[in-house]
Amino acid sequence: MFNPSRDEVRTFLIQAWQKRQGNGVLTPLETMAADLIERHPEYVDELQDPEALEKDYSVEQGRTNPFLHLSMHLAIAEQISIDQPPGIRAAHAKLAARLGEHDAVHEIMECLGQVIWEAQRLGQPLNNETYIDLIERRATKTGRK
Structure with a gap:
């Protein structure tokens, strides 16, 4: 694994973005990552920060960790593509029909965070x-969140 x-x-995320910005040749995974970064322009400055590798994004700071967020996007995309755990592809399709693709993944991200926290606890x-x-x-759920 x-x-x-x-x-x-x-x-990986920083280099994928640099390649996209420089019109470099990207692997399929780098293309996915760069596409996600384009959907999250609020993270571009963080990815371009020379100190990005060292930064801490603690909960106490009240800032979203862009690297964690983008990584979770990639993990969820992989889960959906291979339907692992079984049923995630269908559950995602239902959620995306209600909320749209990107919002659906953000909802799934909340669920993933909850089960990871519970497993660790x-x-x-x-x-x-x-x-x-x-x-x-x-x-x-009826209605939008």
């Missing part, structure tokens, strides 16, 4: 059934 370090993830593996259930509940 691929398990990059914090610096490797940050370097309990010292247990991530509960895929709970994860899919949380997404399904959001997909069937």
Whole structure:
């Protein structure tokens, strides 16, 4: 299983953006990352900061960690593409029909964050059934959030 370090993830995202800006040749994964960065222009300054590899984005600072956010986008895209955990593709489709593609992924991100936090708190593996259930509940919620 691929398990990059914090610096490797940050370097990957920074380099993907640099290649996009310089009209370089990107791998398919770099293309996905650069496309996500384009959908999140609020993160461009952070990615271009020479000290980006060293920055801390603690909850106490009240700032979103752009590297974590973009990484979660990539992870969710991969989950949907291979339907792992089983049922995520269908749950995503329902949610996207209600909210649109990008907002649906942000909702799934909230669900993923919740199950990761719970797994860490309990010292247990991530509960895929709970994860899919949380997404399904959001997909069937009436009205916008």
